[in-house]
Amino acid sequence: MNLENFFLMRHELVLTIITLMVLIADLSIHEDKKYKIIALATTLFAINLIIGFFPSLTGNLFGNMYKTSDLQLTMKNILNLGVIVILLQSVTWLKTDENKLKISEFYLLVFSTLIGMQFMISAGSFLMLYLGLELATIPMAALAAYDRFRHNSAEAGIKLILSAAMSSAVLILGISFIYGTTGSTYFDTVAMHYSNTPLQTLAFILFFSGMAFKISLVPFHLWTADVYEGSPVNVTSYLSVISKGASAFILVIVLFTVFNSIAMIWKPLMYIISVLTMTVGNLFAIRQQNLKRFLAFSSIAQAGFILLGIIGASEIGMTSVVYFIFVYIFSNLGAFGVVSVIYYKTQKECIDDYDGLYHTNPKLSLVMMLALFSLAGIPPVAGYFGKFFLFTAAASAGYYWLVFIAVLNATISLYYYLLVVKAMFINKNDQPIAYFKTDVPAKIALIICVIGLFVIGFYSTIYQYIQSISFGL
Amino acid sequence: MNNGIPIEYFLVTATLMFFAGVYGFITRKNLITMLMSVELMLNSVNINFVVFNRYLFPGQLEGHFFSLFVIAVAASEAAVAIAIIINIYRNFQSIDVEKTDEMKF
8 A cells, every 4th residue: 555545535634633733732822822723723724625625536445444435525525614614603602701721622622523524424334434423423522511611511411422322332233233244344345245134124223223313313313402402502503514414424325335235124214204304303493492492403304304315315316415415504504603693792592582683783684584594495595406406306216295295394494484584574672682793703604604505506516516426326 | 163152142141231221321310320321232232243253253353343442432432421420510519310401392
């Protein structure tokens, strides 16, 4: 093996170096000047983002344990784009006094979870997948418990780590049966030996339960709302967008490449779980007052829509899943961006508090409205195209009833997204949130989100490029 | 190859351990005990891996490697979980899981 082969894992290597640089900078910078790390880490990550877009070789490393192709590179770049937006959004929060001494910890934890997700996406064996998954989960719990003196944050941390540990135990029980029946943990070998014998079906279902926990599909979603509400707002947006997106990516890859011989088993499973996830997520979202909790349930419902693309098991299906997550990153980050800006200025995060926001902060309300329209799937913004392609993928595979239920659910979701828009634009309020100036980094992040929402929808090259690198069953 | 102990014995033990862990995780109220239950589940999976490797595929080492990695990951998981439990104790003056119920529904 040549040394140049290591450049195949460029994304992970650059990110590891950046993590170490932030660590060393933290040691050498005086306590009063820790805020300098914010600029340093964000700049370094922006460089990483740009390096990620350079064309690269593709291939396998370490005896097929690590695989990379254009599809995986694109997925990593999508995640990097989302993370840079989150880093910009979290500047306001990190500059507060209580976080003065632990700024670098935020960056270290975010970068190490991102390294985990990128290794997970590039996994070529179940061992790599498991390690990446754990590297993405364990620091995440520390992030959720970041606000040390807030009860809810500690509670969110313990809820996340205990349920994540439980789910990963179920996941590796599944992997152990896969190993026991096929004699290998490598994707290629497992795919050759996989059939629908009872033990292998059980192994698949255990494995799928573990993954479903990460994407918060319905029977495994109970941790989501609590953890999302308790964590700091920026960590919540990281959890709901990047963590969920990465797990959905690897689930698509694993289902299409490893478990393709038992598609007739996982398709009905996906059907049921998709219907359950959309319906339960939507019905619970209607009764929420806290915006973070509201967005948590809405993100559960969105995960149900993602399954619609997977169930088609075609090239269009994979394209629509990757494209939908790309759009979803910008729509959800737009919504969370506004919530975090308002929360750290006024400590308010209930829907009622947003009454009359349009009259005092028209720009923020417009961004929030566009983001919510995109989540609901209203035409001019990109969310519409994302949902449209997902529905096309399911319909072209003949799942008309499923598409019908999904359309019904999309209508229900429109109701509760519009409740927030109504609160901002129509509801009267004697004491609306006063006018304030948004900090520059958060403003840039919101502008990126809005541009993303329009450009991804209308610039069809993105969709065509993703389609050219995806594959079906 | 083996010492006369059939593979089923190990697998039954591992399964019993796993479900003892699940039972403990669901019924216990103390956060540390819940963490111990999860460790029990992870260790039962380790037995699975080692036994499959030893009895079914003795020519290779993948199962042994996997269980080594699982041990390492379980240790780091316990470290983070206990750190958070200490933080819970400082916030709530208790590590009873029923006290950590400020957010519901």
